[in-house]
Amino acid sequence: MIRFSHIYNVLTKEQENKILLKLGKRVREIREEKGITQYNLATDSEISKNQVGRIERGEYKVSVISLIKIAKALDYDFRDFFKYL
Amino acid sequence: MIRFSHIYNVLTKEQENKILLKLGKRVREIREEKGITQYNLATDSEISKNQVGRIERGEYKVSVISLIKIAKALDYDFRDFFKYL
DNA sequence: TATAATTAACCCAAATTTGGGTTAAGGTTT
DNA sequence: AAACCTTAACCCAAATTTGGGTTAATTATA
Helix, strand or coil: CCCCHHHCCCCCHHHHHHHHHHHHHHHHHHHHHCCCCHHHHHHHHCCCHHHHHHHHCCCCCCEHHHHHHHHHHCCCCHHHHHCCC | CCCCHHHCCCCCHHHHHHHHHHHHHHHHHHHHHCCCCHHHHHHHHCCCHHHHHHHHCCCCCCEHHHHHHHHHHCCCCHHHHHCCC
8 A cells, every 4th residue: 555645744944843833832821821931831840930930931852741740839720721723 | 929839730640651551542542443553553554664563662752743743644634633632 | 210120042961752673472364 | 262453561872952051143232
């Protein structure tokens, strides 16, 4: 069976970055809505403050688990992070 | 301001593993429904066959980007991976 | 203004993830 | 049974992510 899907349907680096930026922006929005600092979100989610900042800035590929931890700390449904992706 | 949320609302290792197992199971389900091999999913998503296997087995913390790549290759809405989490 | 609080930007090392290669195991087909 | 396909299970090295520490920059508050 010949398969061609690899020719077109892959994420480009630019698309990746866009997604990570949007995700981070969304995390920051929710955090600020709740009036929580990065530092408190970090301790609550048991993720380092450095990493929380990096996630909000979309600098690295965040794992699903980290997003869930953050959502928990924000008392937020993590699925909603993906709503407008 | 005194904050107590860190006392209770964190993911345990066991919960993490459960989530990763469920996620992997779901990926495998969709892949098998589509009748695609791990190898083809790997080449289509531009993720190594090793990593695809590990993700399906829930062995490592998969990144959001990887899940999106996999979903794309499966012609699937990645948000649905989280439906029954 | 100045002081404090928050976030960004670094460096560095440790930990984790990822890919490539190989072999074994399980299942299917001939 | 043999050959084949698919997945698991390894090892290893490379790449990436993560955390800790520090300092600078930015923003808010007194």
